[in-house]
Amino acid sequence: MLCKTLLTAVLLFSVSVAHGGFVTFEAAGANPAAITSTRDAFRTAVGGGTVAGANGSFGGLRREINWDGVPDIRADPNLMPANFFNVNSPRGVVFSTPGTGFMVSANSGQASPVLFGFPSDLQTFSTQRLFTALNSPITDVHFFVPGTTIAATTSAFGLVLVDVETAFSSKIEFFDQNDLLIYSRDAMVAGNQGLSFLGAVANAGERISRVRITAGINTLVANGDLGNPNDEFVVMDDFLYAETVPVPELPTIALLALGLLGFSRRRLRQEAV
Ligand SMILES: [Ca+2]
Numbered sequence: 001m002l003c004k005t006l007l008t009a010v011l012l013f014s015v016s017v018a019h020g021g022f023v024t025f026e027a028a029g030a031n032p033a034a035i036t037s038t039r040d041a042f043r044t045a046v047g048g049g050t051v052a053g054a055n056g057s058f059g060g061l062r063r064e065i066n067w068d069g070v071p072d073i074r075a076d077p078n079l080m081p082a083n084f085f086n087v088n089s090p091r092g093v094v095f096s097t098p099g100t101g102f103m104v105s106a107n108s109g110q111a112s113p114v115l116f117g118f119p120s121d122l123q124t125f126s127t128q129r130l131f132t133a134l135n136s137p138i139t140d141v142h143f144f145v146p147g148t149t150i151a152a153t154t155s156a157f158g159l160v161l162v163d164v165e166t167a168f169s170s171k172i173e174f175f176d177q178n179d180l181l182i183y184s185r186d187a188m189v190a191g192n193q194g195l196s197f198l199g200a201v202a203n204a205g206e207r208i209s210r211v212r213i214t215a216g217i218n219t220l221v222a223n224g225d226l227g228n229p230n231d232e233f234v235v236m237d238d239f240l241y242a243e244t245v246p247v248p249e250l251p252t253i254a255l256l257a258l259g260l261l262g263f264s265r266r267r268l269r270q271e272a273v
């Protein structure tokens with residue numbers, strides 16, 4: 001009986017991971033107003049709140065990163081450390097990229113031009129800073145218990161993309177703890193200088209261990225300098241995600257399961273005798 005219960009629990013868990021769904025939130029348009037109601041609906045689905053507390057926290061239920069509080073010394077032309085939002089401002093995310101690092105754009109009055117030097121292509125959703133990987137369109141987002149190295153997962157992630165002009169150029173992908181792809185969605189086209197919101201919320205208990213953002217095809221090399229002037233250039237603004245939850249230690253679960261199985265086998269043998 002115990003064996004059967006355990007097996008059923010394992011099967012249910014597997015089914016929910018493999019076949020669960022996500023609710024998508026998406027919109028695109030020429031200005032912030034075009035995507036604000038969709039962003040607000042995403043916020044509501046992940047716990048609500050409109051005014052951030054310390055470290056971008058909304059009541060302990062979700063977080064946001066709008067890049068705007070990053071100090072000048074960590075902004076264009078300087079790199080932003082990949083772990084800035086788990087160390088300097090602990091929000092439970094660390095970035096990686098096949099490229100050469102990360103940059104947030106300058107505020108007006110800094111030595112570097114604003115908007116990464118592309119005022120005719122880019123605009124902000126939240127003023128004034130934007131975010132991008134350098135020399136790659138790919139940013140991977142890894143989740144942690146904020147301020148620690150304890151691996152964590154989230155149940156929802158969304159972001160604002162800037163200047164998506166061609167279909168299938170930009171997307172988000174979610175991976176579970178086994179690095180299996182559990183969600184993928186292309187961003188809506190917003191046109192030159194436009195804004196796209198794209199996010200998804202787990203509705204069947206799925207846990208997101210990593211988010212891969214593909215922002216366009218082009219790459220920013222430095223302020224005003226693209227990898228290929230002819231390719232689709234896309235950068236990012238606000239990130240929104242559900243509060244991270246620590247990953248259960250697998251050895252503990254495995255030991256518990258093995259212990260239960262051993263116990264039930266002993267009982268079965270005893271009953272048979
Ligand atoms: Ca453009």
Ligand SMILES: [Ca+2]
Binds near residue numbers: 067068125126127130
């Ligand atoms: Ca911003």
Ligand SMILES: [Ca+2]
Binds near residue numbers: 234
């Ligand atoms: Ca573009």
